[in-house]
Amino acid sequence: MSAPDILYIEDNADFVDVVERAINQIDKDTVLKTIDDGVVALREINNLIENKVKPRLILIDMNLPGLSGLDILRHIKESKTMRYIPTIIFSTSDNPKDVRSSFDYGANAFVTKPLGYINLVKCLSSMHEFWLKTACVN
């Protein structure tokens, strides 16, 4: 069993579609896996870790049905095994309150979803460049 490079937790199908296209355009070899439910996502991550593999980056949308983005983030950052996976909140919000609580729960970054495909490609490119190619992760 192998892990995806990026695990993306998002319930908006349109946005999932656009992000998949953008990643594909940025780097064909990067494996993106999308899950639309927080509980399922957490189970999946644990599953991967048991198999000694883990995603290199987790993107979480804030506004999810059921377990919210912030709740998922908290579970990840409070878990001994998952906490070291870089986790980014990826949301339409630019509310300072949301940004602050994300960092309080231990998010590695807060990125506001850019408007438009062109901006999205730019944004994901730099994230891809940094988190998958530059940053050291253990």
Added chain:
Amino acid sequence: MQHFKADLTNCDIEPIHIPGKIQSHGFLVAVNAAFNINYVSENIVEWLSVSAQSLLNQPITQLEKLLPHDGASDFLTQLLQFGRHNQGLESINPYKINIKGNDYNLIIGKSESNFLLEFEPVATASEVDIQKTIGRAVSEMLGGKQLQELLDNAAAQVKTLIGYDRVMIYKFLEDGHGEVIAEVANPDLDPFLGLHYPATDIPKQARELYKVNLVRIITDVNTEPSPILTFRDENAVPLDLTGSVLRAVSPIHIQYLKNMGVASSFSISLIYRNELWGLIACHNYTPRFINFNAREASRVIGQVVSSALEYKQDEENSVKTREFKAVIESLSFQLRNGSNIKEALAGFDTNLLKVTNAIGAVLVFENEITQLGQTPDKDQLQQLVSWLLKNMKDQVYHTSNLSAVYTPAKAYIDVGSGMLACSLSKELGELLIWFKPEKLTTVKWAGNPDKAVISGDDGLLDLSPRKSFDVWLQTVRNTSERWSREEIGHVLKLREEVMFAINRQANQVRILNEKLQQAYEELDTFSFTVSHDLRTPLSTIKNYSELLLEFNTSLDDEARRLVTKVIGAADKLNMLIKEVLNYSRVGRADISYELINMHNLLHDLKNELTVALQPQNLQLTIGDTPDIHGDTVMVMQIFTNLLNNAIKYSSRSNPSIVKISGVENTHDIVYAISDNGVGIDVNYYSRIFDLFRRMDNVREYDGTGVGLAIVKRIVEKHNGRIWLESEIGVGTIFYVSFKKQM
């Protein structure tokens, strides 16, 4: 025995109830609780052929032996025991006794633990049948409808009863001085009616005694009083003679009476609501003794007058009171129904002014002075208010001679000789004030009141207090009609109502605050919903439009142009959402004040805007940049918006000239941002700050109509001001003022 030497400097503290002497027309024996004799007046020897000394420390039986009587030999002991057990000395008094062929009244009184046994003649100068006279007197007195009639009748009845040369009714006025308001005198005497007597004529402690002893006779000012003897003991206390009928008179008062030519004086106290309202003062120019029964009858008349006073005075007051009450009721109604206290007290025909007999009233409330009727001017009022706030100790302060205590009031004697102030809140400096005009009054003094104390030839204060009683006229200036107890009462009542209204409004404000809080919370939720729910579909619109352009090669030019328009609209909608969110956030954000380096802020901003807007032909100059105190993020928003506007609306001028510079004044710092752009119609000056308001002449320029609304909100949050000058086609200057030192 201690001796207290009276002179005029200590007249007010002379302990006149323990003079150690009695008037010499009778004699006194005092016994202690064990009925042993411990005080005897020296003159007892004139009646009983025994020296006072020999009776001291003897049991009462020694006295009983000396008094001829028909009953039991221990009759005195029986009387005292009866009095002690039944507390009913009144039922014993007077006990008739015959000494050497003459009848005497024994009057028993209490002095602390001692019993006073006082013997005085039964023979009296008044010969009328008291029983008959009293009944008639009371019915005649009460026949009068007006207070004045009652008093005139009372004076006449007392004159009939005791036959003195002159009977006056003397009323104590507010400041303690007295006025003769009714008089019946022998026709050969000069009338005293209408004369005023200075307060010093009847000292304070004498007035207190008048409240305890309701009748008081000074039988003959020309006889020597007799000393009271007690044991030879350094620690012996003088006998308290408050309850004594024979008590000797202060030498000062004796001299006073002598100076007036009076030989005998008799007075009856008039009490109104537990205070000494006045006296029925009776003078005789030859010695005239009236016995216990006649004095008791006079006391009854005094009590009848006193209770009638309560009734009549109350009745006369009540007519006015009813009018005032109606006013207060209206005001209360207005206070309870209106939302605004100023409006309720000063906005209607029935207003604050009508609560008293004042000619002017002022409401100092919420930093605003509201004048009604005739009052001093605003500057004078402001000074008066600060004086009052500093000096007022109670809720109410009133004076009928303001300029005597507050000199600046001399400038407005005509409207404000009298003032009544009532504080609502000392902390907030809120008051109600009423004014009364000067009332020139002529007072007829019995003698010059300023010379109530005269220096003698030797330069010492003369013991004779007042020699001259010739009428002395004084015109009272700077003084208004006094403030009545009723007026003060109404003011206090009104105060209650106002305080109630203020508290109720405070509650309303609290409730409003809670509602506002709730509304803000709802707005929070709304903001979040807007940012998320609107942006998500917007994102989708823009994403797919761009994907279409990017990857769909089958689109022709027309299709590409249409898709580009979709993208532009999406951008504009996104901008609008962002600005609205900004606007709502400014409303709630807390300001964190700091000193802002304006030079850096403006130069950074210039670079940023130049990059973002890519303006053509722009000449942007930054002049003086005085630093200001404010919230950096918010101040940045102000200048971003104003500069952005200046550049945008002058972009079609060539060159487009934008200038920004600040000026430091005493209290504020004013920044001016000018452009040579399209200009703003003067009619729209006030409306351009409204949310979503855009002028007709800027339709071709991009904008959301939110920017200036945000600017105004931020400026107001900083307690600053924003205004503008503009001319269509010439340009606009926006001014923003920031307060110095926050």
